[in-house]
Amino acid sequence: MPYNVKEIVANKPSRFTEGHRMCAGCGAPPVARHIMRALKEEDHAVVANATGCMEVSTFIYPYTAWTDSFIHTAFECAGATLSGVEAAYVSMKKQGKLPEDKHTKFIAFGGDGGTYDIGLQSLSGAMERGHDMTYVCYDNGAYMNTGIQRSSATPKFADTTTSPAGKVIPGKMQSRKDLAKVMAGHHLPYVAQTAAFMNFKDLYEKAEKAIYTEGPTFLNVLSPCPRGWGYATEDLMLINKLAIETCYWPLYEVVDGVYHITYKPAKKLPIEEFLKPQKRFKHMFKPGNEWMIEEFQKEVDSRWQELLDLEEMTNK
Amino acid sequence: MSIRERLSGNEAAATAMKQINPDVVAAFPITPSTEIPQYFSTFVANGDVDTEFVAVESEHSAMSACIGAEAAGARAMTATSANGLSLMWEMIYIASSLRLPIVLSLVNRAVSGPLNIHCDHSDAMGVRDAGWIMLFSENNQEAYDNTLMAHRIAENENVLLPLMICQDGFITSHSIENIELEEDSEVKKFVGEYHPKHYLLNDKEPMAIGPLDLQGFLFEHKAQQAEAMKAAKNVILDVAKDFEKWTGRHYGLFEEYMLDDCEMAIVCMNSTAGTTKAVVNDLRKKGIKAGLLKIRVYRPFPSEEVAKALKDIKAVAVLDKADSLNAMGGALFQDVASSMYVAGNQVPMVNYVYGIGGRDTTTKDIESVYTDLAEIVKDGKVENPYRYLGLRREEK
Numbered sequence: 001m002p003y004n005v006k007e008i009v010a011n012k013p014s015r016f017t018e019g020h021r022m023c024a025g026c027g028a029p030p031v032a033r034h035i036m037r038a039l040k041e042e043d044h045a046v047v048a049n050a051t052g053c054m055e056v057s058t059f060i061y062p063y064t065a066w067t068d069s070f071i072h073t074a075f076e077c078a079g080a081t082l083s084g085v086e087a088a089y090v091s092m093k094k095q096g097k098l099p100e101d102k103h104t105k106f107i108a109f110g111g112d113g114g115t116y117d118i119g120l121q122s123l124s125g126a127m128e129r130g131h132d133m134t135y136v137c138y139d140n141g142a143y144m145n146t147g148i149q150r151s152s153a154t155p156k157f158a159d160t161t162t163s164p165a166g167k168v169i170p171g172k173m174q175s176r177k178d179l180a181k182v183m184a185g186h187h188l189p190y191v192a193q194t195a196a197f198m199n200f201k202d203l204y205e206k207a208e209k210a211i212y213t214e215g216p217t218f219l220n221v222l223s224p225c226p227r228g229w230g231y232a233t234e235d236l237m238l239i240n241k242l243a244i245e246t247c248y249w250p251l252y253e254v255v256d257g258v259y260h261i262t263y264k265p266a267k268k269l270p271i272e273e274f275l276k277p278q279k280r281f282k283h284m285f286k287p288g289n290e291w292m293i294e295e296f297q298k299e300v301d302s303r304w305q306e307l308l309d310l311e312e313m314t315n316k
Numbered sequence: 317m318s319i320r321e322r323l324s325g326n327e328a329a330a331t332a333m334k335q336i337n338p339d340v341v342a343a344f345p346i347t348p349s350t351e352i353p354q355y356f357s358t359f360v361a362n363g364d365v366d367t368e369f370v371a372v373e374s375e376h377s378a379m380s381a382c383i384g385a386e387a388a389g390a391r392a393m394t395a396t397s398a399n400g401l402s403l404m405w406e407m408i409y410i411a412s413s414l415r416l417p418i419v420l421s422l423v424n425r426a427v428s429g430p431l432n433i434h435c436d437h438s439d440a441m442g443v444r445d446a447g448w449i450m451l452f453s454e455n456n457q458e459a460y461d462n463t464l465m466a467h468r469i470a471e472n473e474n475v476l477l478p479l480m481i482c483q484d485g486f487i488t489s490h491s492i493e494n495i496e497l498e499e500d501s502e503v504k505k506f507v508g509e510y511h512p513k514h515y516l517l518n519d520k521e522p523m524a525i526g527p528l529d530l531q532g533f534l535f536e537h538k539a540q541q542a543e544a545m546k547a548a549k550n551v552i553l554d555v556a557k558d559f560e561k562w563t564g565r566h567y568g569l570f571e572e573y574m575l576d577d578c579e580m581a582i583v584c585m586n587s588t589a590g591t592t593k594a595v596v597n598d599l600r601k602k603g604i605k606a607g608l609l610k611i612r613v614y615r616p617f618p619s620e621e622v623a624k625a626l627k628d629i630k631a632v633a634v635l636d637k638a639d640s641l642n643a644m645g646g647a648l649f650q651d652v653a654s655s656m657y658v659a660g661n662q663v664p665m666v667n668y669v670y671g672i673g674g675r676d677t678t679t680k681d682i683e684s685v686y687t688d689l690a691e692i693v694k695d696g697k698v699e700n701p702y703r704y705l706g707l708r709r710e711e712k
Contacts, residue, residue: 084384125373
């Protein structure tokens, strides 16, 4: 059946409900809600959450925004925590302690702090051990929950509270870690990078594949943050679009090691288009700082080319 | 009918785990507890258990996975030592706050640093306020028996707290001693099945666990943990009664050894109690009224009961196999001393920090403690209550 966002929203009740306390204009709630909609209605899910914005805004005692089962333990161990849940499922199912005809799916959500950085070991371990689960990183490119500190997902030159654009050092001086490729290096059956774009089609289809591919799967989802990035809340979808059209955030998937770029812009936009509406890159547009934009563009170009090469190489 | 065997402490713990047949074991190797997951993965590989063995990439993940599994509705177990427990520390608190009756086999070893792989109790003492029930074991038999009783205690609906069974690294974990094992089927009957009221995998009643718990609720939740810990004391005794009916082996909150009529007593935990019993026997032959109180249940601490048991003794020495580095004495000493004070029992007390980093503690060392106590009995005075036993000092 061809993808139709209206039908999905109309026919599949939200499993991530209203009343949560995430910011207006935050990229994470629509991402989480749509990923949860990719579940078959009859399937139960256990969601694990790393500590972060999403956790502290969706499960404040005694309220929860999740209609499925949900577990949060700590910042760095959503992967390991959900491993335990999945292992319990396998064990109890095998012993006949759970109904045979019912299926439970396992989905972890972590921000880039809980995924790229403090939770990387736990994620890597869970994926290597082959637990049947989907790990979703909602990547907003900094530790937003504690107040916009840099992470290894923060793009170069971004102004954060621990990589401030100062008089001598112009923001974060290191490049962003390419986590989707790190996960592809785990030889998982399914790894994808996606974003809420064009009626959420790319996001929905990849979420569905990830959730219903047997074994460990990983989704890296762009999740803009109005406070950390400095854009107007109503511009969320525009920011997503610009990230994709400039090839800052390529949409692709790696299926059993084979790369497919799922969206190639007809006309790749210059990186300024993505940088300009965001306050965190404001200093890059000061006279004399043109080199920063050039360098940023160069990195985007080389990473895009690398991806094109990988696609060609793995599809031979 | 019990089965006579010869097993090391680690084998005893692993055997108990096999008989309990938990749904999930998640563990990471660390000396001297490594053998437990080793033996256990052999049971898994040979199909002796139904357990999913999760060979995690760290102890932090071991406890995280146990939390996930237990919350999911499974029985989850693990084993660790020293730095492994230190790395778990964050999750140790989370396990108890989520009221998950996880059972952990702790093979006591010195926490770094510097690095040392031998026994002391610094690992256990680092989590003594974490809301776990802590049982200590003198030998392989007690490690086995405590493990068999663990789930009945931890899973009791008035308790629902995680539980750790401690035994001394190498001293008991690697020493082979005689042991009485129980039949698999009998163990299964005694331990029973686990049917949690609420669990993640119940699709009929989805649940959320591990909230952001702010000023309006955390205090009440912590008070509930405290109530559960208080309630655990009677549950431990009830389970011990049932255990005794079944096996004939008696367990209390602590063991009193020649304590009734004694003039001077040592309070200690784990294998040192065995050494102390040998010394008490010798002293008794000489007509010296020495005794021993061996703590089995360290958390909840049996404050009133300990104070009552020690009230008529003329001098008490508390032996701590971990220093608290607080300039006032070890943790067990503080617990016993405050128990005595609150009960209004004025008995001269002295503390010995001993056996750090696996330093051998011989009968001679224990004898010297009783010799010191005999001096204290004479005039009731304690010059320096915070002492070391077996420390090598430069001659002044």
